[in-house]
Amino acid sequence: MEPVSTISGRAIPFGRKNIDTDVIISAEWLKTISRDGLGKGAFAVLRQDPDNLFDSAEFKGSPILIAGDNFGCGSSREHAAWAILDLGIKAVIAPSFSDIFSGNAFKNGIVTVVLPQEAIDRLMDVAQTDAVHIDLEAQTVTTPFQDRYSFEIDAFRKHCLLNGLDEVGLTMARGDAISAYEAKASAERPFLVHPA
């Protein structure tokens, strides 16, 4: 995974709440056995509208998406993260995210920034005309107008994103601890560790 430190550029002022992963990428796109090329299907239902933001000259290819509450709710499909990434989006700012989506986003190097609704409203305004800047190290979102919003991020996620770390490799290095757990659990709860 590529390390991420700052993300700057135009932010798509999308703002809708309860955007589910069926809207982000519908089921017909889930038949792929690869991670690539899903941008074509991203937000396809919304992009039937010729005036949609995602294909507008102004916002096409923008690295940041501003969304409403509960972004990425519904299905666990990681295709939603792959599709967003393939559109060029590297960060999503919203008042809240579904738990599964924010995990999937993180594992693909997409930064999910949680900010209160007032901040979102302000950024939606700024995004109409100007760029937004996200600094992962400082945990801030700033604008050219002195706006400065701090956000929280899980320390482990931040560390992995900043350093582009592969979580599977990190955990495999803890193989001894996993084996020790298995030995202990085998004695206490063999029925869980060894199916009939």
Added chain:
Amino acid sequence: MNSTAPRTLYEKIWAAHVVEDRDDGTSLVYIDRHLVHEVTSPQAFEALRLTGRKVRRPDLTLAVPDHNLPTTARRDASGARVPIADLESAAQLAALEANAPSFGIRYIGDADAEQGIVHVVGPEQGFSLPGATIVCGDSHTACHGGLGALAFGIGTSEVEHVLATQTLLLKRSKTMEVRIEGALLPGVSAKDLVLHITGVLGAAGGTGHVIEYTGQAIRDLSIEGRLTVSNMAIEHGARAGLIAPDDKTFAYLKGRPYAPKGEEWDKAVAWWRSLATDAGAKYDKTIVINAADIAPSVTWGTSPEDVLPITGLVPAPESFADPSKQAAARASLEYMGLQPGQPLSSVEIQNVFIGSCTNSRIEDLRAAAAVLRGRAKAAGVKWAIVVPGSGLVKRQAEEEGLDQVFVAAGFEWREPGCSACLGMNPDKVPAGERCASTSNRNFVGRQGPGARTHLVSPAMAAAAAVTGRLTDVRELV
């Protein structure tokens, strides 16, 4: 935490599975059971292959195809495989069929009697057990919480992580108790209950929480009913749902193929009994719902939180306090082709789908058949299908003669799979048409582009088939 302090069911399962706590507040958590299907696994297997990694515990992993499989016959009269017309679906199914043996994973094939929807197969095989941590690349994994397992959906990168390490890095969730006091009224099912809960909590109400469903109405439910409730925990935002295991749970599991046997069984039951939430344990949040307030329910919009009793009227967008909900309701009503103030029981439907991991178990089929016995679908209903959750459910239903009831009423009797719950296989609802559906999501385009979904219970779906409109099943029994 002091080990003698009263603990919730969730806290006990969590504590039993921590491999190690880390300084950053996350924990490495052991995963006891991993269910794999064809849609969310190919990229995970590909990553293992590229990095030369193996599956750490193939014996704790079970693969079964369900999402893409057509629900029509899979073998012809000579026993040869019926080709799948959609080449991408065929390729994805072939990838699972090849990946499972090459990584040493147990695999249930497309034409095996045990094949079915992964969330029906896990409990049915006794692969899913109380107190276990269970994951699958599918958000409805919450379903297995009906047995008292900590079960949740994961993305493909996490599928890869579990395959390679049998663990996940997790942060402990907050806990929420949803207590249903009193008994459900006649004609009100587990599905109506969970739709009602989703209406009360909202689609994001459970975010960040694991919900434990408690109270008399939950205790009274069969295991099938509990699986239905926990299945839709994700529809109110909770990553997982839990229902404490009890004698009903143990009776359901005993003798199933992967369930513990003999002395192991006794040991297991003793541990399972110890998992119940202790008196005095604290949840981060408690919601109390009176069971008597719940009627047969139906969704009117495009979020599962858009729930009303069948006796209700389509709401006006202005009736919502939140401006963004008003906008969402306006868009929903336009998509759904409904007018504010219209009685829900006047809404005509053209399609009926009985199936999905929410409602495709034997009890669900019995409930629908009880309404349909001696009746037929209305003339306006163009397409009505029943898709059993597994080959074993299908066989049992046939032994009970339920298939004959459905066929006599004008339904098609299909092979097991996810079917019309999601637009991935040939079973789709045509654009602009309505479907009374026992599935779990009424999202825009979920059952096919432009399809209009009304989520209901199996008995309500059967009632809608008979009258050709959304109908209060209590009028028919």
